[in-house]
Amino acid sequence: MTNRYAVILAAGQGTRMKSALYKVLHPVCGKPMVQHVIDQLSVLDLTKMITVVGHGAEKVQSHIGEKSLFALQAEQLGTAHAVMQAKDLLVDEEGTTIVVCGDTPLITTETIDALLQYHENTNSKATILTAYAEDPTGYGRIIRNESGLVEKIVEHKDASETERAVKEINTGTYCFDNKALFDSLSKVSNENVQGEYYLPDVIEILQQAGEVVTAYQTPHFEETLGVNDRYALSQAEEIMKKRINKKHMLNGVTIIDPSNTYISADAQIGRDTILHPGTIIQGASVIGESCEIGPNTEIKDSCIGNESILRHSVIHNSEIGNEVTIGPFAHIRPQSSIADEVRIGNFVEIKKTVFGKGSKASHLSYIGDAEVGENVNLGCGSITVNYDGKNKFLTKIEDGAFIGCNSNLIAPVTVGQEAYVAAGSTITQDVPGKALSIARARQVNKEDYAEKMDVHKKS
Template sequence: MSNRFAIILAAGQGTRMKSKLYKVLHPVCGKPMVQHVVDRVNRVGFDKKVTIVGHGADVVQEVLGDQVSYVVQEEQLGTGHAVMQAESLLSDKEGTTIVLCGDTPLITEETISQLLQAHEKKQAQITVLTAVTENPTGYGRIIRNQQGLVERIVEHKDATEEERSVKEINTGTYCFDNQTLFNALKKVGNENAQGEYYLPDVIEIVQSEGGMVGAYQASSMDETLGINDRVALSQAESIMKARINEAWMRAGVTIINPAQTYISSDAEIGQDTVIYPGTVIQGHTIIGEDCIIGPNSELTDCKVGNKTTIKQSVVSDSEVGNEVNVGPFAHIRPQSVLNDQVKIGNFVEVKKTTMGQNSKASHLSYLGDAEIGKDVNVGCGSITVNYDGENKFLTKIEDRAFIGCNSNLIAPVTIGEDTFVAAGSTITDDVPSKALSIARARQVNKENYQKK
């Protein structure tokens, strides 16, 4: 349905976080909490999305980019005042406006969609998103009339004992008829201890004018958790982690121990892949089918093919092909490409290097700034010497070359096809195809040297 608008409140400083980082930018499962809210809004679809920013406005805009429009709340004078800042962008429009908090990253697109549908079906002026909790202390209680409509919202401190027994609470998320919202906001006062303009006051104003106020109950209190301190941040992290892991298990991924497995909300994993404990999958990492990942592996913004094994290793910003074996204890640094059937063994570091199909470096090597062809064997302890103290240089190793153990390849240098580099060589010049290159001092034995 068209004529839907979203306002995301993200202007609060978040002093209880006790952090230099602006509150809504604290990450939950690897992504700023406000980005989670924007992602949900994007998936539901709105004609216009407005984020109200205040403290740290420039940083929030840098993170969210052009996904939303922005309005700055120069003074934090309450939620009603915050929404009023969007007047110039939305007040002349007909339709439905949803107001969401930027510190509620657990809300789902299903709940947002269902809230909108309930609001529009009843043709209400306001629909409040509510939730049920066994411990409603501190929350505003939803008092409904016999028709199930919201009669009033009573703050905890103002509630009677009977009202305090109500377990349905106000979550702070609302749907409004857009014109009704901005007309009522002009009538909201700040006669309270904080001298602020509160958005819930719109409800009483609309009711007094004969408007309908409905309520839609979220399926879980977890979705409505607002993050105000590090304790709540940790709770949200745990809830979202469990939600993500459960979704992947139901999609055909085996997670041996979900409590010890961390998967980013942006990751993609194929069927019949097995994730072992201690694994951290971050960013937009894509993993194919039938892989074995972990234990104790860290993958960040990388792409992994099918039937690949990565054990006790770190892979960042790189591409790993099909049937590749990495680890244990390997480090694949950014801008590396490991083609199909490559083997990277223990204590091998690869950086900005492409390895061709079926090539291998099985032990204790550094391969940086290199182009390595197919069926190449890099012996134990071999190094591409890519840095002269000022600049990085390229090493090329062509197909089927054999690099003996403890070889130093001083870049820039090219090792031709079907060549052999003798163990212990330091190569400073290009090696032609099919050659044997030996670059080491001749062995000299000093007999009876110990006696001297």
């Protein structure tokens, strides 16, 4: 099999984005554009992948990590100049090189593979990925000869009326014979108004040398969308959202209102799960089967078990078990682990806590830095007081304990197995198993106090 290589162009700052964030790091459905491209390429059996970075190089490299090699384009002098920066990594290699822009997040593995196969099957030195555009304004046109081979690429501003009527456009993605690519790059000139080196000039150089240049037309124009501004970013977001939602629905997930449901590209959702409007699933979240999520629920980088119900709530970086009910208006903060058959009710906040099987915090509680055993009941207004202004401390509540309403557990403290804490108590010492702890002031009734207050008011 022919060796395959990829060069991803990701050096531009993207001035039209009008942003401090470098263009290729702008997210589409929760993932940076360049990451979408890399993930699609990674499915293929590539020998090398090189990302050409420039503006924001360190941030781009930090995000991509070890998924790609890198080449630096310190000065942006055009697309041909960008590919030349990969010379040291590729110049001696035999095989096929695909060049794709890092701001085309919608391109798919299927389209890339079809382009590569077409290129290799036709023994071409270069193959251009093209698409049919109903409105080709602004795009370079593909002009073919009688044999269907590419005769030239004409930019819109340079095209004649006849050429402008052509609706097959250049998408900016190419396949090359690797040796031919780098031989031709050395011949590209910058004698133009911008003083830059352009990759399409390689096509002309190869044609003048009598080499075969072909074009593969994808039927999916939307995959070729390049994001140069916030409007195009919103278009890419909408297309990607529909694509992701469709995939899940075809896999057995019910999405009540797809236009108001947002799922990241990396999320996994089990069949027979129902997503209500306003659901936002971010990051690499995994949701089990037969769950009910939403409305208006946000899940980020979390795992949800089977048959759990989450309503009007926020769950971040946590694990939720099977048959759990959360919400409405609960907040599960990072590093929490909620076991099976747990009930977390309205206006309950859980943070960095292990919550045992069958336990309940039904309303108006804060449980932070805690280990809660199985079958524990936390009454309304229960609070683990975990912070002394300097350090965080652990609260342990063992199996079967019952915490009365409006109780404060001052950490570090342990409430033993099957112990009771009376309502309104502030617990500062450990409670032995099966004990009843009452820690509140003795009630005092002042007889006739209201009448005395009336005297003072009249005077």
